[in-house]
Amino acid sequence: MVSPARADAFPEVHQYTDVGCELHPSCLTCPAPLCRHDTPKGLQGVRMLLHMEQVLALATEAQLSPQEAALSLGISDRTYYRLLRKARGIVR
Numbered sequence: 001m002v003s004p005a006r007a008d009a010f011p012e013v014h015q016y017t018d019v020g021c022e023l024h025p026s027c028l029t030c031p032a033p034l035c036r037h038d039t040p041k042g043l044q045g046v047r048m049l050l051h052m053e054q055v056l057a058l059a060t061e062a063q064l065s066p067q068e069a070a071l072s073l074g075i076s077d078r079t080y081y082r083l084l085r086k087a088r089g090i091v092r
Contacts, residue, residue, distance in 0.1 A: 023047075051075070052087035059084055 022043055024030040032046050033053070039045035051073065058069040070080035 048083070048086075052083050052090070055080060055083040056087040 018026050018028055020026045020030065021036055023032055023036060023046060027035070033049055034046060036043045036046045039049070041048070054073060055069070058064060058072070059066075062069065064072065066080055066084075067077055070077045073080070075083075
């Protein structure tokens with residue numbers, strides 16, 4: 001004998017309010033590659049991933065020196081090189 005499904009088990013029954021987080025006002029349109037709640041370091045981890053994407057894009061596409069690229073991102077040269085090393089390690 002199969003028991004009937006609970007009425008509250010279906011997503012159509014729930015009222016979901018998309019309030020977003022500190023990164024973006026809406027979860028459904030967020031540009032982050034991963035949700036801050038799904039990353040081990042939370043918001044800090046998502047920001048690092050976003051910075052790594054920007055650094056990798058600047059290193060491969062832009063005709064900027066590393067110092068100019070770091071300045072345009074508002075980070076130090078050392079942070080730029082550290083993020084570039086991490087980004088290249090993930091891509092490979």
